Amino acid sequence: MTGAHSNDAVVSAQSSLCLVWLFTFSLSVGPMGWTIPAEVSSTRLRSKTICLARNVYYLTLLWANILEPYMVNPTSWNWRGYTGFFWCGWAALTLAWAFFRLTETKDGTFEELDLMFAAGIPTRQFAAYHVDAYAEDLAVKDRVGDHGDGAKNKETEA
Known part of the structure; x- marks a missing residue:
């Protein structure tokens, strides 16, 4: 009977840790999956990007929810904590x-x-550039060059 009580304690501890993880995730980085596609896509493709991101998310979630029970099931893959x-x-x-x-x-x-x-x-270099949206031509300049520290502007290099 001692083994059953110890197993119940382990199950309760695992369940509690899962709830703590879910709570922490939902209050921290979890919502970023909703905001990033809306913030980083181009205006013309925003609705398509959001739709594609949501579909990929749900397919990945489906895949993960199918695999996870096999991973932790002692009669299947039995990966336990691994x-x-x-x-x-x-x-x-x-x-x-x-x-x-x-x-x-x-x-x-x-x-x-x-x-x-x-x-x-x-995309990795977006922060290093400055855009003049009201210029006659497409004026995309290196931010470092705009501060006068000797760096060339990207538009003059082309």
């Missing part, structure tokens, strides 16, 4: 993707983002 390493690997891949591919939108308006997309500037 399941965390699998999800840690996916999180590391996602972090690497976000670091290299996610658009920097700091101090940029939607119009400026659209002009930088049109100019073909790599």
